[in-house]
Structure formats: C-alpha cells, structure tokens
Amino acid sequence: LIIVGVLALQGSYHEHLAHLTSLFEDLSNDKEYNLKYEFESREVKKVEDLDSLNGLILPGGESTTMSILLQRNGLLEALKRLIQIDKLPCWGSCAGLILLCNEITNTNIDLSGKNVEKSMRYKSIGGLDVRVHRNSFGRQLDSFSEKFTLENFDGELHNAEFTCVFIRAPVIKDVLSLETRQPEEAPHSDTENRIVRATYIGDIVNRAKPEVLLRLGSNEKDSMIVAIRQGNVFGTSFHPELVKGDYRMHKWFIDRFILDSI
Numbered sequence: 479l480i481i482v483g484v485l486a487l488q489g490s491y492h493e494h495l496a497h498l499t500s501l502f503e504d505l506s507n508d509k510e511y512n513l514k515y516e517f518e519s520r521e522v523k524k525v526e527d528l529d530s531l532n533g534l535i536l537p538g539g540e541s542t543t544m545s546i547l548l549q550r551n552g553l554l555e556a557l558k559r560l561i562q563i564d565k566l567p568c569w570g571s572c573a574g575l576i577l578l579c580n581e582i583t584n585t586n587i588d589l590s591g592k593n594v595e596k597s598m599r600y601k602s603i604g605g606l607d608v609r610v611h612r613n614s615f616g617r618q619l620d621s622f623s624e625k626f627t628l629e630n631f632d633g634e635l636h637n638a639e640f641t642c643v644f645i646r647a648p649v650i651k652d653v654l655s656l657e658t659r660q661p662e663e664a665p666h667s668d669t670e671n672r673i674v675r676a677t678y679i680g681d682i683v684n685r686a687k688p689e690v691l692l693r694l695g696s697n698e699k700d701s702m703i704v705a706i707r708q709g710n711v712f713g714t715s716f717h718p719e720l721v722k723g724d725y726r727m728h729k730w731f732i733d734r735f736i737l738d739s740i
C-alpha cells in the first residue's frame with residue numbers, strides 16, 4: 479500500500495486530494511500499476527498522520543500562516559526530520575515550495591508584533607538549497623497561467639506541454655552552493671530584505687544536487703526558476719492541482735519520487 483499525504487492545514491489541499499483521487503482511480507485500471515500497488519491519500523493535520531507515509535504534498539496557500547500552524551502543532555520539527563534526514567519524498571506547490579526552501583527573501587508580510595509571539599514567525603522546513611523570493615511577480619502579473627514545454631523533466635513529462643498557473647507566486651532566484659551553506663538559522667531582523675534561513679539538520683556531505691527543471695525567460699541571468707528537484711524534494715512555483723483533469727504532474731511525482739525510491 480502506497481500512502482500519499484497532503485498537508486491539510488490551509489490552502490489548496492482539497493484540490494491536491496481530488497487530483498490524487500482521480501489519478502488513483504485511473505491507476506487502479508492500469509495493468510502496469512494495479513498488479514503491484516494500491517494507492518491511498520491521507521489528510522495530514524497532526525504529527526500522528528505522518529505514520530507510514532510514502533510521500534507528502536505541501537499545497538499552495540499562505541506560507542507564513544502555514545508555517546505558524548506547523549510550529550504550533552509540532553509538525554514543523556517532525557517534517558524537518560522526515561524530509562531532511564529520512565528523505566521522505568515531498569512536493570511543495572507555491573506556498574508549499576516556500577516551506578521547502580532553505581533561504582527565503584521578501585518575508586516582510588510576516589506577522590511580527592501582531593498577536594503572534596516572536597518565536598512564531600515564519601520558519602521553513604527546508605530541504606532545497608535555494609533562495610526563494612516570495613510574491614515575485616509584479617501587480618499586473620500577480621496571477622497568470624501559461625503553457626510551457628517541460629524540456630528538463632524526464633519520463634512521461636519530458637517535453638510535455640503543461641499549463642502552469644501562478645498565483646502571487648514565489649520564484650527561485652539562486653541555487654545555493656552547498657559549501658557556503660549556513661548550518662544554523664541566521665538571527666532574525668525586521669528589515670524587509672532579510673533572509674530567513676531554515677535550520678539545517680541533514681547530511682551536508684552526501685547531499686543530492688539541485689536540478690533546475692523549469693526556468694522562465696531565455697536568459698540564465700534572469701534566473702526565474704519555477705520548478706526544481708533536489709533528491710527527495712520537488713518544488714513548483716505554480717499549481718498543477720488547479721488544472722482540471724490533468725494529473726500528469728501528480729503521476730510524475732509518484733513515479734519519480736515515491737515508486738523509484740522503493
């Protein structure tokens with residue numbers, strides 16, 4: 479039995495669960511899969527829900543809110559261990575991607591001072607050695623959807639045309655060099671441009687390298703990375719769960735991250 483969890487505290491988790499339900503129905507009629515595997519999805523709301531998961535999806539939504547909810551119920555620390563040390567396959571879309579990044583900029587919409595204790599500001603789970611910038615597109619482009627060719631994806635998604643939906647989306651600006659990574663969280667300051675770093679607890683030596691899967695714009699200097707993989711961790715700035723009837727990205731995650739690792 480393969481159990482795929484969806485973090486269900488806030489945001490677009492219903493849409494991810496609905497995509498998984500439809501996909502699992504398709505797979506139950508597919509000989510290649512139905513003889514070998516049975517699939518189940520599960521809402522993850524508390525630490526106990528992580529028991530015997532084979533993979534996890536972090537949905538889009540609002541990353542500061544999600545981070546605070548994760549800190550309150552102990553999930554943040556549990557997920558850190560599962561993802562950074564136990565290498566649980568994990569995919570974050572949009573706000574979910576932000577939670578998986580080791581460095582985050584433009585966190586000025588955090589709730590410091592507004593009825594939220596200081597220790598409860600935005601904190602990341604980490605796992606991707608990248609610097610992500612929140613709300614990266616200007617006003618006119620706040621939300622848009624566009625078809626892209628997925629040249630750097632492998633398997634069934636290689637060169638596939640895919641509709642990418644961006645909603646106040648983050649963009650990865652830099653892939654961090656592993657040698658210069660800060661092992662500890664940097665002290666918080668309240669300037670707008672501060673960088674929030676995830677506490678790093680994983681193995682710094684035997685780390686997979688980040689692989690850029692989709693970059694917007696033709697110029698590498700623009701560096702608008704919107705899909706990335708690093709070992710067990712996958713992130714997209716866009717929302718495949720919001721594209722009706724298209725479960726290919728969910729299937730790719732299950733094939734490439736979950737089934738390839740068992």
Ligand code: GLN
Nearest residue numbers: 538539540541572573646
């Ligand atoms: N702007 C949101 C954030 O920074 C992410 C938006 C989304 O998930 N669609 O948390």
